[in-house]
Amino acid sequence: MIEIKDIYKTFGDNEVLKGITADFKPGKNNLIIGGSGSGKTTLLKCIVGLHAPTKGQIIFDGENFTEMDFEQRVPIRKQIGMLFQNSALFDSMTVEENIIFPLNLFTTMSKEEKRDRANFCLERVNLKDKNKLFPSELSGGMKKRVGIARAISMEPKYLFVDEPNSGLDPQTSIVIDDLISELTLEYKITTVMVTHDMNSVMGIGDHIIFLYQGKKWWEGSNKEIAHTDNKELNDFVFASKFTQAAREKL
Amino acid sequence: MFTSFGRYILLLRLSFRKPEKFTVYWAEVMREMVSVGIGSLGIISIISIFIGAATTIQIAFQLASPLIPRSIAGSIGRDTTILEFSPTISSLVLAGRVGSSIASQIGTMRVTEQIDALEIMGVNAPGYLIAPKIIAGVTMVPVLVIVSIFLGIGGGYLACFSSSDVSTSDYITGLRDGFDPLTIQVALVKSIVFGFIITSICAYQGFYTSGGALEVGQSATKGVVYSCVMILFADLVITRLML
Numbered sequence: 001m002i003e004i005k006d007i008y009k010t011f012g013d014n015e016v017l018k019g020i021t022a023d024f025k026p027g028k029n030n031l032i033i034g035g036s037g038s039g040k041t042t043l044l045k046c047i048v049g050l051h052a053p054t055k056g057q058i059i060f061d062g063e064n065f066t067e068m069d070f071e072q073r074v075p076i077r078k079q080i081g082m083l084f085q086n087s088a089l090f091d092s093m094t095v096e097e098n099i100i101f102p103l104n105l106f107t108t109m110s111k112e113e114k115r116d117r118a119n120f121c122l123e124r125v126n127l128k129d130k131n132k133l134f135p136s137e138l139s140g141g142m143k144k145r146v147g148i149a150r151a152i153s154m155e156p157k158y159l160f161v162d163e164p165n166s167g168l169d170p171q172t173s174i175v176i177d178d179l180i181s182e183l184t185l186e187y188k189i190t191t192v193m194v195t196h197d198m199n200s201v202m203g204i205g206d207h208i209i210f211l212y213q214g215k216k217w218w219e220g221s222n223k224e225i226a227h228t229d230n231k232e233l234n235d236f237v238f239a240s241k242f243t244q245a246a247r248e249k250l
Numbered sequence: 251m252f253t254s255f256g257r258y259i260l261l262l263r264l265s266f267r268k269p270e271k272f273t274v275y276w277a278e279v280m281r282e283m284v285s286v287g288i289g290s291l292g293i294i295s296i297i298s299i300f301i302g303a304a305t306t307i308q309i310a311f312q313l314a315s316p317l318i319p320r321s322i323a324g325s326i327g328r329d330t331t332i333l334e335f336s337p338t339i340s341s342l343v344l345a346g347r348v349g350s351s352i353a354s355q356i357g358t359m360r361v362t363e364q365i366d367a368l369e370i371m372g373v374n375a376p377g378y379l380i381a382p383k384i385i386a387g388v389t390m391v392p393v394l395v396i397v398s399i400f401l402g403i404g405g406g407y408l409a410c411f412s413s414s415d416v417s418t419s420d421y422i423t424g425l426r427d428g429f430d431p432l433t434i435q436v437a438l439v440k441s442i443v444f445g446f447i448i449t450s451i452c453a454y455q456g457f458y459t460s461g462g463a464l465e466v467g468q469s470a471t472k473g474v475v476y477s478c479v480m481i482l483f484a485d486l487v488i489t490r491l492m493l
Binding site: 048049050070073074077078080082084085086088089090091101102104105106154160 | 270271274358359362363364366367369370371372373374
């Protein structure tokens with residue numbers, strides 16, 4: 001489980017996060033939603049340690065991540081997988097090399113074992129036989145799936161996903177969402193996903209946090225979100241006439 | 251300026267932390283050595299031959315006097331090639347070729363979140379990305395400078411062979427006359443320092459890129475400009491200290 005306690009983050013005079021507290025449980029799709037500039041990505045970067053919070057604590061299964069130095073964080077980081085908004089695959093490496101990269105650095109696996117692991121991960125994301133392709137030869141959806149394969153190669157306990165559906169068509173978005181959800185359930189991973197895709201929210205949002213102006217404004221599940229009377233959340237979720245009409249039918 | 255210098259020193263310190271796995275880093279060092287060394291051999295060869303030839307012709311032209319032996323063109327050509335042209339001009343060219351490539355490569359990795367991906371995996375990103383490039387720079391730039399010295403002197407010989415200003419035998423006599431091995435030491439010290447300057451400054455500029463494609467280009471330009479200025483400054487300091 002990941003606990004975040006009273007997180008503040010300031011850039012110069014701009015206070016982006018204002019005292020956010022939340023728990024993210026294993027085996028659940030924990031979604032952080034909110035409008036542009038609400039602090040979603042900043043919160044995610046604070047949790048994974050790319051930004052140091054100005055105040056507050058981040059606790060991974062009882063271990064205070066915020067108080068650790070680089071060396072102390074390495075064992076926790078080995079248990080973290082992350083899918084970036086633009087996949088962040090290493091351009092100079094093939095698909096297989098991308099997946100094997102963390103295994104090369106942090107395991108004593110033999111070449112065959114590493115290749116088997118890469119094949120397993122690629123099969124898991126339905127990209128069998130794409131081992132030798134370079135990222136530049138892949139479509140947006142395939143890049144995301146390779147990103148997921150790399151993220152799960154070290155069998156992570158925690159999976160962080162930053163806007164997985166940006167730039168993808170609705171069908172591919174659903175495939176990616178379902179894949180993340182399946183992996184979360186199958187391996188009991190603590191998944192934290194930043195998104196503003198309403199299909200993801202309604203489809204896989206077991207636990208949702210809505211950020212508004214840097215604060216946690218609402219917390220609940222996808223079943224509760226349709227019936228909330230929180231004005232800011234309703235304005236965000238049911239922004240279009242289509243979603244408003246869909247809500248009336250619920 | 252002091253903030254930038256402090257960040258540069260801290261980045262260098264991070265770059266030389268103990269690697270997570272030596273074999274992975276060693277493979278990266280080898281890859282960078284091929285990229286810096288073999289990759290730059292063509293341009294360094296062309297520049298060295300032409301500068302060596304042009305220098306010899308100009309020295310012969312300027313020292314055309316019955317009181318000065320014709321072989322002096324060989325001696326002066328040799329020393330200027332060893333002391334200045336090969337280490338400094340080659341390094342300025344390498345700053346453009348290797349430095350811009352390092353800054354833009356690392357800068358692109360920064361803006362496309364590849365460096366973030368490394369850090370989240372628990373990899374010391376400066377160590378993995380920068381240290382191999384610096385090691386490749388301080389080992390391969392001296393090798394390129396040695397090649398450049400031979401080709402520069404060879405270029406001078408070709409100039410003598412193809413013109414009547416200085417005979418090839420006078421040129422060779424001049425090359426052998428009054429050779430001081432200290433000049434080679436100076437050239438090697440310069441090339442090691444210049445190799446470090448090119449790789450570390452350009453890597454620093456790339457590592458702290460923020461924004462997008464425009465900023466990557468700006469980082470590459472800054473990296474090349476700053477490393478050229480620092481090469482010329484270090485050239486003066488080393489020359490003053492060693493000669």
